Amino acid sequence: MGLSVISAKQPTQVVKTVDTQSVLKSLLLMSGDPGTSAFPEEYNIFCWKGTITGSKETVFEGTEYKLSLTFPTDYPFKSPKVKFDIACFHPNVDVYGNICLDIL
Helix, strand or coil: CCCCCCCCCCCCCCCCCHHHHHHHHHHHHHCCCCCEEEEEECCEEEEEEEEEECCCCCCCCCCEEEEEEECCCCCCCCCCEEEECCCCCCCCECCCCEECCCCC
C-alpha cells in the first residue's frame, strides 16, 4: 500500500502588524468626531489625508483645512507627523503648515 499525501495550500492571509492595528484603531476613534475626517491614502495605510472644518460661531466658521498625516512604523510609541496642506493662520502653525507644539 502506498501512502498519498494531499497537499492543500493555505489561503494567503494578510498579516496585520501591531502598527497597522493601531493606525486602524485611530481611524475608528476619529470617525465619530464632527468636523474632522481623515482616511488613509489608497496604497499606504501610514499616509493619510485629513480635513478639519472650522467650528460654528468662531472666526474659523466656514473654513476647511486640509492636512497630511504620516504615521511612523513604531506608532503609537511615536506620534504621527501632521502638516497643514493649505495655509492656516494660527499661533501654533508656521508658514509652511508645520504644527509647532512641544507636546506632539
